[in-house]
Structure formats: structure tokens, C-alpha cells
Amino acid sequence: MRHLRIFSILFFFKIHHRLYRLFLALALFFLSLAIGVVGFQIIEGWTLLESFYMAVITMGTVGFQEVHPLSAAGRVFTAFYIIFNLGIFAVVVSVITSYLFEGELREIFNQYIIQRKVQKLNNHVIICGFGKNGHRAGEELSKNKIPFVIVEYDTELLKQNIVNFERLNHVSYIEGDATQDEVLKNAGVERARALITTLPKDADNVFVTLTARQLNPNIMIIARANEASAETKLLHAGANRLVRPDLIGGTYMANLVTRPEVVEFLDMIGGTGALKLEEFSYLDFKENFRDKSILDLDIRNKTGAHIIGFKDDIKGFMVNPHPSTIIGTGDIMIVLGTMQQITNFANYFTYKKINYLSL
Numbered sequence: 376m377r378h379l380r381i382f383s384i385l386f387f388f389k390i391h392h393r394l395y396r397l398f399l400a401l402a403l404f405f406l407s408l409a410i411g412v413v414g415f416q417i418i419e420g421w422t423l424l425e426s427f428y429m430a431v432i433t434m435g436t437v438g439f440q441e442v443h444p445l446s447a448a449g450r451v452f453t454a455f456y457i458i459f460n461l462g463i464f465a466v467v468v469s470v471i472t473s474y475l476f477e478g479e480l481r482e483i484f485n486q487y488i489i490q491r492k493v494q495k496l497n498n499h500v501i502i503c504g505f506g507k508n509g510h511r512a513g514e515e516l517s518k519n520k521i522p523f524v525i526v527e528y529d530t531e532l533l534k535q536n537i538v539n540f541e542r543l544n545h546v547s548y549i550e551g552d553a554t555q556d557e558v559l560k561n562a563g564v565e566r567a568r569a570l571i572t573t574l575p576k577d578a579d580n581v582f583v584t585l586t587a588r589q590l591n592p593n594i595m596i597i598a599r600a601n602e603a604s605a606e607t608k609l610l611h612a613g614a615n616r617l618v619r620p621d622l623i624g625g626t627y628m629a630n631l632v633t634r635p636e637v638v639e640f641l642d643m644i645g646g647t648g649a650l651k652l653e654e655f656s657y658l659d660f661k662e663n664f665r666d667k668s669i670l671d672l673d674i675r676n677k678t679g680a681h682i683i684g685f686k687d688d689i690k691g692f693m694v695n696p697h698p699s700t701i702i703g704t705g706d707i708m709i710v711l712g713t714m715q716q717i718t719n720f721a722n723y724f725t726y727k728k729i730n731y732l733s734l
């Protein structure tokens with residue numbers, strides 16, 4: 376664990392462009408200082424301490440007296456050394472000032488805190504790409520109180536879309552390229568339950584899918600596909616589910632013409648509609664309600680909710696299951712109802728905490 380923490384800190388400092396600017400400025404400063412010290416030692420034959428003192432007062436252009444009278448060669452070297460340092464000194468002061476007074480250090484510290492928080496996450500979700508689709512996925516995960524990590528290369532896009540999530544404790548973000556192995560490791564892909572890749576290029580989504588599958592064989596991968604030709608590649612790379620936003624949007628608009636009432640009903644279920652769909656696994660149910668039939672539970676009379684689907688661990692999905700269907704190990708129940716009905720069902724029958732009324 377100690378080595379993991381050290382690796383994460385070093386990796387964070389390695390990729391952060393703001394720290395790169397600081398390191399570059401400091402490197403120029405010490406390089407200039409070294410040139411001055413060596414120059415005065417060679418040209419004037421001064422000691423290390425005398426050369427260091429002379430280099431510092433020359434770089435700072437403070438005008439203190441020389442430790443010894445300069446030779447002609449020493450005066451020429453000092454003149455060019457002052458000119459050389461005018462630019463370097465301005466750069467160093469500018470960079471350090473931005474870190475101290477423009478909040479750069481605060482942002483770096485915040486990123487470090489986020490890195491530490493990501494290291495503690497388990498069974499979380501990773502969203503690669505935080506455009507419109509990634510933002511929407513984050514909203515749904517937030518509503519369900521599921522912790523997730525956002526990975527986005529475009530800093531401006533990340534800042535623009537992260538505003539709505541910064542007040543939430545269950546969201547973290549990493550500025551980096553999701554196609555890089557180390558970035559996915561830094562996001563905790565080896566401990567994550569699922570990964571959603573919504574990058575604009577199909578090739579990048581294929582690469583992320585392939586990498587994530589290699590790093591975590593058990594992770595659930597949902598990938599965006601922009602072209603039909605990418606679907607086979609994504610499935611071969613290891614994606615569990617594919618989503619084509621353009622195809623879904625076009626189909627939805629066509630259904631508004633051909634099946635308007637069906638679409639209206641489905642709109643009531645999705646988003647902020649009056650109806651909600653929820654799934655409850657066998658382990659979600661309280662012990663006294665497990666291994667009982669739908670009839671025995673008397674769900675409709677007690678909560679008002681409706682059982683519209685049932686996934687048997689062996690038989691698969693069943694629509695409108697028979698009342699004699701028994702909820703056994705590995706089974707999943709699909710429940711439809713109003714926000715109040717679903718909340719009542721969850722509170723009465725299960726350990727799953729759902730309260731749409733507070734959203």
C-alpha cells in the first residue's frame with residue numbers, strides 16, 4: 376500500500392502541467408546559478424563561496440560590491456550574465472507569483488486530495504470522457520448515490536461540466552488521457568465495478584475497452600459507438616454493452632411519429648417523470664422476504680408498486696411474472712411505480728435505500 380501511495384503521488388506530479396511549469400522555471404534558475412558559479416571560478420579563480428555570492432547578487436541585480444575587482448574578461452562575462460538573467464528572473468518571478476497569488480497551488484493541492492480519495496474507492500464507476508454523454512451518465516450515477524471517477528483530457532471541458540458535481544462527496548475527477556494505462560490505473564480500474572467510455576473517437580473507445588478488460592477481467596464495460604463498423608471491434612475488445620447515441624436519438628424521434636403514446640409512457644418512466652423503474656436483487660431483500668413467491672409478498676396491496684419483469688438466474692427474463700414465481704438466489708425483480716410507491720417498496724421489503732422525494 377505504501378508503494379501504491381508513492382506511485383500515485385509521483386504519477387500525479389509527473390502529469391500535472393502546472394507543476395511542469397514550476398519545475399522548468401526552477402530548473403532554469405538553478406542552471407543559471409550554476410553557470411555563474413562555474414564562470415566566476417574559472418575566469419576569476421575565486422572560491423566556491425565567493426563565486427556563489429557573486430552569482431547571486433548578479434542574478435538579483437541588487438548592485439552590491441564585488442568580492443574582488445573584476446578582470447576585463449570577468450566584466451564581459453558579468454555583462455552578458457546580467458542580460459541572460461533578466462529574462463530568466465522575470466520568468467521565475469512570474470511563475471512563482473502565479474502559484475502563490477492566482478490559486479495554482481490550491482488547485483494542485485485539491486488534485487492531490489482527489490488522488491488520495493480515488494485510492495480509497497472500491498466498486499466505483501469510471502467515466503472516460505466528460506462531454507454531453509459523460510455528463511448525463513454522471514447525473515444518473517449521482518442520483519443513485521453511486522461513487523464515480525471522471526477521466527477527461529480536456530481541462531476546459533472538465534471545468535465547464537464539473538461545476539454541478541463539485542458539491543458532491545461521491546465524485547472525483549482526473550485530468551488525463553483515458554487511453555493511457557497508467558491513467559486508468561490511477562482511476563482505480565482494477566477495483567472498479569464498471570467503466571463507461573464516451574470518447575468522441577471510436578478508436579479511442581476501442582483502446583480504452585481493451586485496456587480496461589486486460590486490467591480488470593471482471594469489470595462491466597459500456598462503450599459508446601459512433602459508427603456501426605466500430606460495434607464488432609468494441610465487442611471483441613471486451614465491451615459488455617454498446618450505445619449509439621445518434622441511432623437512439625433518431626429512433627426516438629421516429630417513434631414520436633409512429634408510437635407517440637408509447638413514447639409518452641416511456642418518458643414518464645425516464646428522467647424526472649412521474650413513474651420510476653427500479654431493480655432489486657435477491658440480496659437486496661430482507662431475510663424474511665427471501666425465497667417467497669410474489670403472491671406471498673402481496674406487493675401491490677402493501678406498496679402499490681407493480682412487478683413488470685423478473686430475471687430468473689436460470690430461465691432468464693420473464694415479463695409480467697406469474698404470482699407463484701419465487702424469489703431465489705441470483706434472481707432480480709423489476710419494479711414499476713410512482714416515486715412514492717418505489718420508495719415504499721424499497722423501505723418495506725429491502726435494505727436498498729431509495730428516496731426519490733429527496734432528489
